[in-house]
Amino acid sequence: MKTKKYDELKLHYKIWFTDQNEKGILGDGKWKILKAIDETGSLTSACEKLEITYRRTWNDLKAIEEQLGFALLEKSRGGAEGGSTSLTPEGKKLIRAFDDFHEKMDVIMQQHFTELKKTLISND
Amino acid sequence: MKTKKYDELKLHYKIWFTDQNEKGILGDGKWKILKAIDETGSLTSACEKLEITYRRTWNDLKAIEEQLGFALLEKSRGGAEGGSTSLTPEGKKLIRAFDDFHEKMDVIMQQHFTELKKTLISND
DNA sequence: ATCCGATATGAACAATCAAACATAACCAAT
DNA sequence: ATTGGTTATGTTTGATTGTTCATATCGGAT
Structure with missing residues (x-):
């Protein structure tokens, strides 16, 4: 019974960066947005792709650039x-650095998680 | 300037387990509560220690046991x-298993995070 | 039998966060 | 100068979530 439950466990995790004052700078959400912008070329299409609201996203991006103190985005308005x-x-x-970090962590986390489940299922 | 900002970055992360249906089972919050209960011997004092409300905590604990399908807690009422x-x-x-997991992850994450910062600060 | 400190539970209230709506500003191309 | 698609922003609405308050239940010790 217990064994079964533990076996069904799924692992999740989130990573984020803050400044020394714990103010959020970059997390999984913003990371995905930045990636989507890179792929689509515009904020609007990035939002559609991720199915999140433009308004919220715009706020988030403003915040991150204010926090970091330098630009991550090149924006232009108007034109055809x-x-x-x-x-x-x-x-x-x-x-790219964040991608890398996640890739490595995915592997390592899964490894240790598998171990953990074994421990839980065993009877010592 | 950039260098300085990246240097001030702090890493945070959260781990949690769900069932196959993504319903939360155990995360950092409940983990801390369980630890505090183990240390203090009562829900009330655990809540005081963690400075969280009894009501909320009680709900959380009820939820986790319902999810898991077996008891993590031994509760008694009444008496002197x-x-x-x-x-x-x-x-x-x-x-204990969760403690272990966190300990290992703390180390590994910090290692890779240090690497990541180096990459960001360097100019390639 | 009473008391005390903890568990158990409902209900109202507050705060926080995200979504939705609305509208302005911008500007290359036509 | 009109158009169109995007960035930019304020305001309002709604949902979710945590806090607070109130009250009941329990039972060993006295």
């Missing part, structure tokens, strides 16, 4: 296309 | 002491 948003080199570097 | 709450062996085992 209406405008666009893309990542600065600094922004690309940041999400 | 008013009552008490302690962990069952199964409960102790669970938090």
Whole structure:
């Protein structure tokens, strides 16, 4: 009975960065947004893709740039296309680093999680 | 400037378990409560210690036991002491496993985080 | 039998956070 | 100068979640 329950357990985790004062800077949510912007070329389409609201997203992005003190985004308004948003080199570097971090953590976490489940299921 | 900001970054993370249906079972919050109960011997004092409300905590604990389908807590009411709450062996085992998991992750995360910061600060 | 301190539980209230709605500003292309 | 699609922003509404308050239940010790 117990064994069965433990076996059904799924692992989740979240990573985020703050400044020394615990104010949030970058987390999984913003990370996904930045990636989506990089892929789609605009904030609007990024939001549609992720199915999140433009308003909220815009707030988040404003916050992150204020926190960091330098630009991650290159934004333009107007024109035939209406405008666009893309990542600065600094922004690309940041999400690449975060990608990397996540990839490594995914592997390691799963390994240890499997171990943990074994421990729980065993009877010592 | 950038260098300085990245240098001030702090890492945070959260781990939690769900069932296959994504319903939360155990996370950092409940883990801390269980630990505090183990240390203090009662729900009331655990709440005081953690500075959280009894009401909320009680709800959380009820939920976790319902989810898991077996008891983590041994509760008694009445008596000169008013009552008490302690962990069952199964409960102790669970938090020990979670402790262990966190300890390992703390180390590994910090290692990789240090690496990540180095990457960000460097100029390639 | 009474008391005390803890568990147990309902209900009202407050606060926080996200979604939805509305509207303005922008500007290359036509 | 009109158009169109996007960025930019304020305001309002709604949902979710935690806090507070109130009250009942329990039972060993005295």
